[in-house]
Amino acid sequence: MKNAADVLVRFKRTPFYKYIGLLTVVAVLTWAPAPGSAAQAAAKPFTFENVEQAAKEMATVPFQAPPAIPEALHKLDYDTWRKIRFLPDRAFWGKSKSPYEIQFFHPGFLYDRTVKLHVIDGGKVEPLAVTKALFDYSQVKDLPDQLPTEIGAAGFRVHTAINTPTYLDEFVVFLGASYFRAVAKGQGYGLSARGLAINTAEPEGEEFPWFREFWIVKPAPGKAAKGLTVYALLDSNSLTGAYAFTITPGRETVMDVTSRVFPRTPIKKIGIAPLTSMFLYGENSLPGSRMDWRPEVHDSDGLLVHFGSGEWLWRPAVNPATLLTSSFEADNLKGFGLLERDTDFTNFQDTEARYEKRPSLWVEPRGDWGPGRVEMVLIPSEQEIHDNVAAYFVPKQVVAPGSPLRFDYRLRWLTAPADLPPGVRVTSTRSSQPDKNSRFFVVDFQGDKLPALPPTATAEAVVSVGPGAKLLSQQCFRNPVTGGFRLTFAIGFEGGSTLQDILPEKREAIELRAFLKFDDKSVSETWSYAVTPGKS
Structure with missing residues (x-):
C-alpha cells in the first residue's frame, strides 16, 4: 500500500478551495487551554465530555492564529519534504502488544502547522512529544540543525493487521485541516472525509476548520475488536467543535462519529459529514483533451442518496466546464455517499493508481438530522492530482452563537456495495x-x-x-x-x-x-x- 502522505499530497498540491475562488485557509496550531479545560482535567478519567467542554469554552473567546513553524520547513518543496521519513521502529505502541501502532507526519511543505497530540491510557492523559529523533533526515542532512528538538507533528497515521495477520498496514490517516481518510481490506487510498465544511462554493469564500488537538485512547487488553477511539478538537474563525471517532478496521472500515459544534459567529452554510474526491473523466464523458490512453480516471464515479421517503437517487459525477452545484432536498435523510461503483480494472488500465481499488464512502446518520439538503459540488479540473468533487449535508437550522449543533453518524469505507441500494x-x-x-x-x-x-x-x-x-x-x-x-x-x-x-x-x-x-x-x-x- 502506498504511503498516505504521497497520496494525500497528490490532491493537496492545489487545494480544493482554490478552484472556486475561495479564501486561503488560516489554520490553527497549538492551543494553550485555560485552567479547568480538557487538557488539565486530571482529577477524573478523561472522556469525550472533556473535549466537548473545551470546545464550548473556546467558542466564547476569539479565534487565535497559530504560531509559525520554522522558516526552513516553510520553504520545503514536495520532493524534499518526502525525503524526511518517519522511522518505523520508533512507532508509538510499536514495541507493545497493542494491535495498533501510530506514526507521525513531519511538518513542512503544505503542512505548515502542527497539532497537539495526547494518549489516554486507563483514563489518564499523557502528551505525545514528537521530536527529530523519530525521523530519518539522511537525505536532507542540512535540515535538522535548523530545527528545534521538538518539532511537533502535522498529523498521524494508524497501522494495524488489516490485510494479513503478520503485517501492520496503514489504514487511517489524519492530515491537513480536518481531512482524514481510511481504507478497508484490500483497498488503496482514494477519497477523503472532513470534520466540517463552511461556506463551500459560496461567493464569499470557504473557511476551513482544523483539527488542532487529538487524544488517542489506548485500547484495553482484549478490547481491540471494539476499535480505536480518537477524540479531536476542531477550531476556526467561525466555530469550534468536539469530535469522537471510534474506528474499526476490516472488510469494511467503520467509523462511528460523534460531533458537537459551537458557533462563534453566524454562518451562512455549514456542511455536515463532507466528502471530497476526484473525477477527471469516465464512461459518461464526451471525448476531450482531458483524456489520455486510460479509459477512465476517477476516485469516485457518483453520488448516492437515500431519502426519508425511501427513494434512492444516483447522480453520476462529471467534470464540468464551469462550477456545477446540485442540491437535493433530504428531510429525515437515511444516508448519502460518494461511491466508486466501477471496480473492474479493465475500465481503468492503470497498474499504478489502481482506481478500481479506491474505497466508496457511505454516511449513515445516527438519529434524526432534521430538515436539510444534500449538496454536490463539481469543479472543472484538467489533472487527476486535484480534488474536484464534494458532497455534504446542509441543515436548514440557523447556525449562530448560542445554538450548538449535534450530528452523529457512521462512516463506512467499503468496496462499492451491492446492498446500496438493495434493489435495482x-x-x-x-x-x-x-x-x-x-x-x-x-x-x-x-x-x-x-x-x-x-x-x-x-x-x-x-x-x-x-x-x-x-x-x-x-x-x-x-x-x-x-x-x-x-x-x-x-x-x-x-x-x-x-x-x-x-x-x-x-x-x-x-x-x-x-x-x-x-x-x-x-x-x-x-x-x-x-x-x-x-x-x-
Missing part, C-alpha cells in the same frame, strides 16, 4: 453528442433479481427532462449480456439566446431524471443527471 441500481451511464443540439444517453440497470426474471418480463422507463430541452425518443429493453435492462433516450436542446449560442457556458444545466417500473410494482433507483448544451 444503475451500473453505467454513457453519452454521445450526435450534433450540437442534441444528446444521446445509454443507462444500464442491474440488480440481483433481474437475471432471474422470465424472458417476457418488462420494465417501463419513466424519463423526465427539465426546462431547456425535450425528450426526442426513448427505448427500454433487456440487456442480453448482463441480464439487466438498458434504457436509451435522446434529448434535443431548446431555446437559448444569441449570447448563449456564442457562449454556451452561459446556459443553465438541464436536469434529467429516469427510473424503471417493473411488473411487480417495484422501482429502480432514480438516475439523475445535469447536462449543459455545448459542455461535456
Whole structure:
C-alpha cells in the first residue's frame, strides 16, 4: 500500500478551495487551554465530555492564529519534504502488544502547522512529544540543525493487521485541516472525509476548520475488536467543535462519529459529514483533451442518496466546464455517499493508481438530522492530482452563537456495495453528442433479481427532462449480456439566446431524471443527471 502522505499530497498540491475562488485557509496550531479545560482535567478519567467542554469554552473567546513553524520547513518543496521519513521502529505502541501502532507526519511543505497530540491510557492523559529523533533526515542532512528538538507533528497515521495477520498496514490517516481518510481490506487510498465544511462554493469564500488537538485512547487488553477511539478538537474563525471517532478496521472500515459544534459567529452554510474526491473523466464523458490512453480516471464515479421517503437517487459525477452545484432536498435523510461503483480494472488500465481499488464512502446518520439538503459540488479540473468533487449535508437550522449543533453518524469505507441500494441500481451511464443540439444517453440497470426474471418480463422507463430541452425518443429493453435492462433516450436542446449560442457556458444545466417500473410494482433507483448544451 502506498504511503498516505504521497497520496494525500497528490490532491493537496492545489487545494480544493482554490478552484472556486475561495479564501486561503488560516489554520490553527497549538492551543494553550485555560485552567479547568480538557487538557488539565486530571482529577477524573478523561472522556469525550472533556473535549466537548473545551470546545464550548473556546467558542466564547476569539479565534487565535497559530504560531509559525520554522522558516526552513516553510520553504520545503514536495520532493524534499518526502525525503524526511518517519522511522518505523520508533512507532508509538510499536514495541507493545497493542494491535495498533501510530506514526507521525513531519511538518513542512503544505503542512505548515502542527497539532497537539495526547494518549489516554486507563483514563489518564499523557502528551505525545514528537521530536527529530523519530525521523530519518539522511537525505536532507542540512535540515535538522535548523530545527528545534521538538518539532511537533502535522498529523498521524494508524497501522494495524488489516490485510494479513503478520503485517501492520496503514489504514487511517489524519492530515491537513480536518481531512482524514481510511481504507478497508484490500483497498488503496482514494477519497477523503472532513470534520466540517463552511461556506463551500459560496461567493464569499470557504473557511476551513482544523483539527488542532487529538487524544488517542489506548485500547484495553482484549478490547481491540471494539476499535480505536480518537477524540479531536476542531477550531476556526467561525466555530469550534468536539469530535469522537471510534474506528474499526476490516472488510469494511467503520467509523462511528460523534460531533458537537459551537458557533462563534453566524454562518451562512455549514456542511455536515463532507466528502471530497476526484473525477477527471469516465464512461459518461464526451471525448476531450482531458483524456489520455486510460479509459477512465476517477476516485469516485457518483453520488448516492437515500431519502426519508425511501427513494434512492444516483447522480453520476462529471467534470464540468464551469462550477456545477446540485442540491437535493433530504428531510429525515437515511444516508448519502460518494461511491466508486466501477471496480473492474479493465475500465481503468492503470497498474499504478489502481482506481478500481479506491474505497466508496457511505454516511449513515445516527438519529434524526432534521430538515436539510444534500449538496454536490463539481469543479472543472484538467489533472487527476486535484480534488474536484464534494458532497455534504446542509441543515436548514440557523447556525449562530448560542445554538450548538449535534450530528452523529457512521462512516463506512467499503468496496462499492451491492446492498446500496438493495434493489435495482444503475451500473453505467454513457453519452454521445450526435450534433450540437442534441444528446444521446445509454443507462444500464442491474440488480440481483433481474437475471432471474422470465424472458417476457418488462420494465417501463419513466424519463423526465427539465426546462431547456425535450425528450426526442426513448427505448427500454433487456440487456442480453448482463441480464439487466438498458434504457436509451435522446434529448434535443431548446431555446437559448444569441449570447448563449456564442457562449454556451452561459446556459443553465438541464436536469434529467429516469427510473424503471417493473411488473411487480417495484422501482429502480432514480438516475439523475445535469447536462449543459455545448459542455461535456
